[in-house]
Amino acid sequence: MIRKALTIAGSDSGGGAGIEADLKTYSAFGVHGLVAITSVTAQNTQEVRAIHDVDPEVVAKQIEAVADDIGVDAAKTGMLSNAEIIKAVAKTVKKYSFPLVVDPVMIAKSGAPLLREDAMDALIEKIIPLAKVVTPNKPEAEKLSGIRIENLEDARKAAKIIVEELGAESAIVKGGHLGLSEAVDVFYFNGEFKEYRAPFVDGCTHGTGCSFSAAIAANLAKGKELEEAVRIAKEFITMGIYYGAKIGYGHCPVNQNAWIEIPAEKWRVYESLRNAIKELVAIENLPQYVPEVGMNFVYALPRLYARSKDDVAGVKGRIVKFGSAVKPVGGVEFGASDHLARAILTYMNFFPETRSVLNLKYSEELIKKASNLGLRVSFYDRREEPEEIKAQEGGTIPWGIRTAIERINGKPDIIYHLGNWGKEAMILIFGETPQVVLRKLKMLIE
Numbered sequence: 001m002i003r004k005a006l007t008i009a010g011s012d013s014g015g016g017a018g019i020e021a022d023l024k025t026y027s028a029f030g031v032h033g034l035v036a037i038t039s040v041t042a043q044n045t046q047e048v049r050a051i052h053d054v055d056p057e058v059v060a061k062q063i064e065a066v067a068d069d070i071g072v073d074a075a076k077t078g079m080l081s082n083a084e085i086i087k088a089v090a091k092t093v094k095k096y097s098f099p100l101v102v103d104p105v106m107i108a109k110s111g112a113p114l115l116r117e118d119a120m121d122a123l124i125e126k127i128i129p130l131a132k133v134v135t136p137n138k139p140e141a142e143k144l145s146g147i148r149i150e151n152l153e154d155a156r157k158a159a160k161i162i163v164e165e166l167g168a169e170s171a172i173v174k175g176g177h178l179g180l181s182e183a184v185d186v187f188y189f190n191g192e193f194k195e196y197r198a199p200f201v202d203g204c205t206h207g208t209g210c211s212f213s214a215a216i217a218a219n220l221a222k223g224k225e226l227e228e229a230v231r232i233a234k235e236f237i238t239m240g241i242y243y244g245a246k247i248g249y250g251h252c253p254v255n256q257n258a259w260i261e262i263p264a265e266k267w268r269v270y271e272s273l274r275n276a277i278k279e280l281v282a283i284e285n286l287p288q289y290v291p292e293v294g295m296n297f298v299y300a301l302p303r304l305y306a307r308s309k310d311d312v313a314g315v316k317g318r319i320v321k322f323g324s325a326v327k328p329v330g331g332v333e334f335g336a337s338d339h340l341a342r343a344i345l346t347y348m349n350f351f352p353e354t355r356s357v358l359n360l361k362y363s364e365e366l367i368k369k370a371s372n373l374g375l376r377v378s379f380y381d382r383r384e385e386p387e388e389i390k391a392q393e394g395g396t397i398p399w400g401i402r403t404a405i406e407r408i409n410g411k412p413d414i415i416y417h418l419g420n421w422g423k424e425a426m427i428l429i430f431g432e433t434p435q436v437v438l439r440k441l442k443m444l445i446e
């Protein structure tokens with residue numbers, strides 16, 4: 001049965017925060033999202049240009065309409081904007097028994113106020129006591145608790161005040177603004193403190209508060225215990241910040257899709273490469289083209305998710321000559337390639353759609369044939385590698401690929417190098433997918 005989660009929040013026309021972030025988060029967790037829009041903002045990654053509040057009665061009607069028919073397993077509040085909307089929301093949600101996550105939205109990351117000054121008392125009196133959990137960041141927790149927060153001890157005090165004095169069931173004070181090397185969130189629940197830690201990632205932060213609270217609501221809707229819902233939400237938001245796409249000129253938005261897209265893409269890449277390798281090893285005359293160091297065949301995740309060699313699938317132990325045949329030594333794994341992973345990651349900086357590459361033993365004859373077939377060929381010469389690149393661990397291949405691409409000022413199908421002392425000469429064949437690489441290989445050697 002599909003679970004339903006409601007968001008009572010404002011709309012962000014930039015799609016980074018508010019209702020839009022909440023719905024994307026609900027989708028990422030496989031929960032059906034319901035909405036009660038409180039306010040329409042004309043907003044982008046840099047500024048809020050206009051705010052138009054919805055009639056409080058219409059906000060209440062939206063909540064009732066979905067709760068009475070579809071049902072709500074959990075809900076969250078975001079931007080509530082003014083005291084009348086706050087009162088209408090409080091009065092309406094009290095009629096139902098769903099758990100409520102309260103993100104006490106006050107100011108947008110761009111600095112614009114999203115809660116009127118005179119609505120703070122209403123938020124504290126009417127909404128906070130209804131919360132299963134309140135999720136303030138540092139400035140919001142300071143406003144709610146009335147204390148300054150400089151460190152984790154202050155965050156603990158603020159969380160305790162929000163629960164014991166303001167009446168929420170629990171509170172999680174987020175540590176993203178505390179300037180620590182880790183993002184530490186302090187959670188106070190059932191008279192006990194707990195900390196949720198994640199490495200502080202430099203990434204896209206617009207909509208973090210919205211997406212984090214929506215992730216908690218989605219997981220509560222799915223029947224998770226509160227502490228588990230918070231743990232999952234922390235993992236989700238860390239991933240969303242790290243894999244955010246740099247859109248707009250201001251604070252770029254969290255990528256909620258990373259949560260589902262990365263596992264799905266990993267599976268597609270794995271399957272596609274495994275099938276291509278079966279086809280590769282069945283090519284009859286392949287053994288003569290396998291280099292002494294062995295061959296590898298790799299496929300990277302889409303550009304947004306391809307950051308390191310762990311995001312590139314390849315053959316563990318490479319593909320080697322075995323009697324008169326060719327065999328993969330191990331299975332397809334992410335992180336299994338070093339040289340080709342560095343080659344494809346560099347190539348993708350220029351041509352993000354080209355995500356696969358394979359290496360072959362060098363022969364002058366193959367290079368001539370490639371050119372005759374109309375494949376674009378370029379090369380690099382390891383003897384020309386600058387000293388400062390040589391000094392960098394793993395710098396040669398990225399330098400070589402860059403040099404080869406810049407040499408022809410275009411997109412090479414093939415890049416070769418003639419080797420150097422202790423380094424075998426090599427041909428690399430590039431393509432959008434392993435199937436495209438295989439097609440080029442077959443043109444060349446069959």
Ligand SMILES: Cc1ncc(COP(=O)(O)OP(=O)(O)O)c(N)n1
Nearest residue numbers: 010017018108109206207208209210
């Ligand atoms: C409509 C709307 N709601 C909420 C916000 C706040 O989002 P943001 O500025 O990204 O701050 P955090 O939610 O990340 O703390 C908004 N900008 N617009």
Ligand SMILES: Cc1nc(C(=O)O)sc1CCOP(=O)(O)O
Nearest residue numbers: 293296337338339340341359426
């Ligand atoms: C050892 C080696 N050197 C290459 C080059 O292009 O110079 S390709 C290659 C084989 C593949 O290595 P991996 O499994 O680390 O990707």
